[in-house]
Amino acid sequence: MTKELPKTAKAVVIGGGIIGCSTAYHLGKLGWTDTVLLERKKLTSGTTFHAAGLVGQLRTSANITQLLGYSVDLYKRLEEETGLGTGWKMNGGLRLACNEERWTEVRRQATTAQSFGLEMQLLTPQEAFDLWPLMTTDDLVGAAFLPTDGQANPSDITQALAKGARMSGVSIFEDTEVLDLEIDKGRIRAVVTAQGRIECERVVVCAGQWTRAFAARFGVNVPLVSVEHQYIITESFGVPSNLPTLRDPDRRTYYKEEVGGIVMGGYEPNPIPWAEKGVPDGFHYTLLDSNFDHFEQIMEQALGRVPALENVGVKQLLNGPESFTPDGNFILGEAPELKNFFIGAGFNAFGIASAGGAGMALAEWVAKGEPPYDLWPVDIRRFGRPHFDTDWVRTRTLEAYGKHYTMAWPFEEHSSGRPCRKSPLYDRLKAQGACFGEKLGWERPNWFADLFANEEPKDVYSYTRQNWFDAVGREHKAVREAAVIFDQTSFAKFVLKGRDAEATLSWIASNDVARPVGSLVYTQMLNDKGGIECDVTVARVAEDEYYIVTGTGFATHDFNWIARNIPAAMHAELVDVTSAYSVLSLMGPNSRAVLEKVTGSDVSNAAFPFGQVRTIGISGCPVRALRITYVGELGYELHIPIEYATTVYDALMASGGEFGLVNAGYRAIESCRLEKGYRAWGSDIGPDHTPIEAGLGWAVKMRKNIPFRGREAIERQLSGGVKKRLACFVPEDADTVLLGRETIYRNGKRVGWLSSGGFGYTLGKPIGYGYVRNPDGVTEDFILSGTYELDVAMERIPCKVSLAPLYDPDMARVKA
């Protein structure tokens, strides 16, 4: 008897691939048994059925690695739980290195794995050969082996997840296409199918490459596109079933054992986009025509590694389109555009590896309104304006696909889809030697080449100090000794306006923003666990108006966090004014002297002290000047209506020469902020870290009896103590290159990893920040009483620890 579609459900999951089934399985485990999964055709029939099925775990983020580790734990027990075979085997994963740079990358990855508590062994070529005797090793420098990696059968594991979901009471309907959603005043009311209508308030879209078009119908942007991906399946030739998976990134290829043969595929540099006009109707259990010519480049590489492939029969060259994203990470979370509309899609090469953990995290997000831990690298809110344009998304995604196995260089920038968003100063800065980086489409000067000395404004990547090291040193010196202009036009800027603006922001912000007009406050915005969701500057520009400034990459996230936290009864409206203002940050001990030459306004310390905002005139332009700094010097952020930007810039440059004013870029900012100890959201701070743990307790209004979101969590930490604390580390060896993720050892015991790392030119030393963790609690004494080493590329480097800023700890320069 066919089961009838229910009339109501607590949540509806759309899509019966591995991600949808994993999400439904985990919703069931959370007691959301009133969940319905709808699949328009048959389970797995979209993309899952042709996935290769490798399960690797290591990523550059600890939390994403943890998520993938969860997949492994789940896959280990799923067969026993459901009675269905999954094809899971923990045969380990090998990764080869064929040159010294790659070997450095692999050793750095081994350090990262160690930081995150994942076992990764470094092997000689002979040891690698012993594990994988089908390969040639002449060109090998070394290899890495992750014993807990493995592989699974994608269709079987999906069916097992579906069975597990049903066992919890979740209903699954195949051949049930979703035709529409009913949405009323921004609230989801029902899912409409040909078989009937299900009233529900929460929808989870896990529809693979169909997700972008489906979500767009409801105003939700999911930046993914389809790309052809090919692999071969050989006849059986006696390959042992315990053969580890193998990745040979220098040859762009991967391998796994399958029924005594080999599956081999790769990520070519010239991928072929698919379904540019949309996925055709009736595309299920469908593959594309094999493209032998295109695969030849991959096959050639593979034959060099596995000569046996020359003589073995190829059963199939499988060509299956999959969804890929512009940054190679998948897309998870609640859509910023529509409440209770969740996305799990765009899994690139990692669908099977990620599905267990991603489904768990997404289910928690749906059920509890937040993910189990910070998932910023995969959070849907990391995207922004350029991602609305499918052509731009496709261009960038094809670049990301082609780089799947290429070296992941430190400081590497994308090259496609550029320039996209340009500050009015772009051409001027380019003419003066700017080497630009890119964030959310914005071109931003990273550093300036000395064109008179024939320096080329181009990054040359390596794992040692890169070619821009000296140029950034020059800019750093100018920040500390003279004055610089940073073009920070890409900052995200919002206006919060309305008669309840003060009360609203007082609830959302953990620092005291109920200050007089003209005040400027650095504040965090916390979740209920006290974790830092936003890290912003707030200027009170009128009784009923605040101007909020945050980092370029956080535009969507922070806007969404603030907007969603405006209490229902409050009269306050949030508007994104990013495109209305250019930002020139005039920083350095001479910055006041430069400013005094171009403005008639009083910018003396008495009239315009630190932590204030003023409107000053420059060349006929009303400039909003914020007395604040992220580099630890006297300075002013000048927020300029966009049409005046070049006029103000030209005036400053014309007057600044005598004070040593020069252009400087983001890499100098990074160097200076590391010396001064300013935290960076996304690395040093984020939703998993509270201000107390981050050493930002001074910025929380605990002495005032003002309620704010997260206050109770902070009170608990202040009375009960913390189990981790951010500290600063300075290696004794000045030549050490710190990049982040290096393991922190205290008295020989692993206690954490670096959240960020770089070089401080004034100090003349590398600088790193990282949390020292201890389940029994971490106090200042605990931190300062330890002897520390950092593991860098599997080598221990002694270092000193500090809790106080390394530069200007008493703020004398900032407040000068």
Ligand SMILES: NCCCC(=O)O
């Ligand atoms: N979809 C193939 C996975 C390859 C890899 O894990 O690198």
